[in-house]
Amino acid sequence: MPERLVVVGGDAAGMSAASQARRMRGPDDLEIIAFERGSYTSYSACGIPYYIGGTVDDFDRLIARSPERFREKQHIDVRIRHEVLSIDVDACKVHVRDLDNEREFDEGFDQLLVATGARPIRPPLENSDAEGIFGVQTLGDGEAIRALIERDRPRRAVVVGGGYIGIEMAEAFVLRNMSVSLIEKAPAPMSTLDPDMGELVAAAMQGEGIVLHCDEAVEGFEAKDGRVSAVVTDKRTIETDLVVLGLGARPNSELAKEAGIAIGTSNAITVDRRMRTGVEGIWAAGDCAEKFHRVSRKPVAIALGTHANKEGRTAGINIAGGYETFPGVIGTAVTKVCSLEVARTGLKEQEAREAGFEYVTATVDSTTRAGYFPGAAPIKTKMIAEKRSGKLLGAQIIGREGAAKRVDVIAAALWNEMTVDDMLQMDLSYAPPFAPVWDPVLITARKTWQKVEEDLA
Amino acid sequence: MPERLVVVGGDAAGMSAASQARRMRGPDDLEIIAFERGSYTSYSACGIPYYIGGTVDDFDRLIARSPERFREKQHIDVRIRHEVLSIDVDACKVHVRDLDNEREFDEGFDQLLVATGARPIRPPLENSDAEGIFGVQTLGDGEAIRALIERDRPRRAVVVGGGYIGIEMAEAFVLRNMSVSLIEKAPAPMSTLDPDMGELVAAAMQGEGIVLHCDEAVEGFEAKDGRVSAVVTDKRTIETDLVVLGLGARPNSELAKEAGIAIGTSNAITVDRRMRTGVEGIWAAGDCAEKFHRVSRKPVAIALGTHANKEGRTAGINIAGGYETFPGVIGTAVTKVCSLEVARTGLKEQEAREAGFEYVTATVDSTTRAGYFPGAAPIKTKMIAEKRSGKLLGAQIIGREGAAKRVDVIAAALWNEMTVDDMLQMDLSYAPPFAPVWDPVLITARKTWQKVEEDLA
Known part of the structure; x- marks a missing residue:
């Protein structure tokens, strides 16, 4: 009987690992099952703002590889719309919910890769569940925002948070000829830069017609008929047709934590350089896994596709019995806002x-x-x-x-x-x-x- | 009395060294005289093809700093149209010819920097001194070719040699809507690339309408009334209105050699990592100086402005009494031909x-x-x-x-x-x-x- 690898999460890290392991070991030797809660595998989350803005029109091209192709070409049993609810590390099994058929079942594993990613931070604010308020995380978010824009032709958008997603979404709305306001708690957007550089980004954004409210905190939302109508900050109320939250992401480490797998100070899963968690036979990779920062020498949580791919590849090699180490990160990142x-x-x-x-x-x-x-x-x-x-x-x-x-x-x-x-x-x-x-x-x-x-x- | 530095050659290496030395030591402490045979200082030789092609129109912008500015801003006594004919290393003096006034004189030095650059290779071929045959080395060459194009509106050009200058000149003539042939001795242009990559450059050039004759050697030129009319190769005769030679460059090391300064196997002046020649108080930098290749660990001669600037800076620091080493080169280069x-x-x-x-x-x-x-x-x-x-x-x-x-x-x-x-x-x-x-x-x-x-x- 072949060994069985179960992968939790079918995006960059999970599917890179699965593909790499498959390249090294055939289906008779290693069975691979991947559970993905959403409807897509291996997609470019980073491409979503460009799909919303209309720079990229072909939705399918955001998907690097479909579940069908994984199944046919690589004999990887990808099951979308399947959520792993718990991990039993002693019995070596996961408890899974089939979201479409409302049934639950257990699946045993010899090796397990936790690649549960990250999720956008959504503070508990008044009316934050109103229609028209979006995070930008999954392809489904991208589809929903673009559909709303094309259907309702909203004129105004408010972006909450001036990080990467925030400024990319501000650009997307500019490209849609919408009036855009961006609210940032810090004195300047792009708090991953020093303030002197961030201020130049602010100036360039204002030059593109984006209204910036820095040093300002969102306190809640106003809604009419269940639909967002304004953003309330500590300084003003901004009427809007659409809100996007870009407040950063948090590692999805709860599943691992509840199973007794060690979590680091960054709130991501502790891994060694081979992507092993503290539990024998259980691995983690991608946004849910803690990274070593080579310059600060501190553990960090950074949600970025390029790390997820490399960590997934590293995990896959090791899971298949090879040897590879992930040497850490140095916090490299790039983006653009309009022509800046x-x-x-x-x-x-x-x-x-x-x-x-x-x-x-x-x-x-x-x-x-x-x-x-x-x-x-x-x-x-x-x-x-x-x-x-x-x-x-x-x-x-x-x-x-x-x-x-x-x-x-x-x-x-x-x-x-x-x-x-x-x-x-x-x-x-x-x-x-x-x-x-x-x-x-x-x-x-x-x-x-x-x-x-x-x-x- | 201040120490005196004499610089032979007023381009990238020479003037970088002079500027750097001046930054570290004032005119009361270090007198700096720079002799330049041509009419310009510190110019972008690499910009010449783009001036000829019309991509760059403002001739003056190819000159980073004029002799007047060196004199006024940095108290560097630059004397253009002055050719150093010989170096007397024992008496510590150079013999100089003032080209405009046809007079010769000696100038003593405490320290001497040889920055005589390189010169294009011009094989001794029949009629190679005919009008309409150009090298591309000095700003004067660039002015002459552009003037000829604008005056005579030639329809046809032949470029001999498919190295950097050759393919950049082919592009320039394409931009001038001329018919361009390029003759290359090797099986493909860009012999600094592997043949498999060079062939792709060849295909792209042909796609731009450039006629390539590879594996073909130039044997001479035909001339009418002293003016070039055709290029004769070992395979054919190509009628043309204009010829540009891009056959590479050779270090201008004769002046140093005649003075008894050691020359390396690459035909460039031997220098240590501080840019010292074998003679105390005499330095060399730029295209005339030999470089250490960090990967092959061999001495090489590479004519490139970026090395000249760094070596000049290194020499300048050491000449001024500081400490700096030049760590060598790895043969990095970039160019483009049309959109490739x-x-x-x-x-x-x-x-x-x-x-x-x-x-x-x-x-x-x-x-x-x-x-x-x-x-x-x-x-x-x-x-x-x-x-x-x-x-x-x-x-x-x-x-x-x-x-x-x-x-x-x-x-x-x-x-x-x-x-x-x-x-x-x-x-x-x-x-x-x-x-x-x-x-x-x-x-x-x-x-x-x-x-x-x-x-x-």
């Missing part, structure tokens, strides 16, 4: 302080191409480096077309624990259509190193 | 073999953005990794908009001697407008690592 590109990696100033670092910073304005080349776009790069050692701790980029992806070369340098002094000599590519002769990354490293030296003097 | 972007870093297959490596390769087709996102452009990435260790040795990228600059993240990994196994877990940025969830760099590293494992098995 925004990226970051490593620690922002506050995170560096909290991790015990003393540091210097430098910010440099440059261009994405040689200054004289058509299409040269502005790029502002900020780096944070440890005092004395000059070790890079983090960086942030704001700019126009061609700016943000440069964060990857900084991420590669940070991954390798380079100093900004070493970075400035790196052999990066140069030609006028692609960069100034000193790439913005190199100029910023050079200036940051000057700050390190001045601080030493 | 091309980049490389590290060793190509042949170079890897010559350096004694055994290796595996993998090539991956992907997209620059999520596949479903508008503007997702094709990107083909090839990586070469050492057998067994999986250490990255080199990479090549061919693609459309947004493809080529990704070479920098690979360059940063190569700089840090990463294995492709380590690379595939790197925390690179992801959002649908910027990358697939597995960035092309990561997918290619993953596939290359599979090849390493298969080879081990």
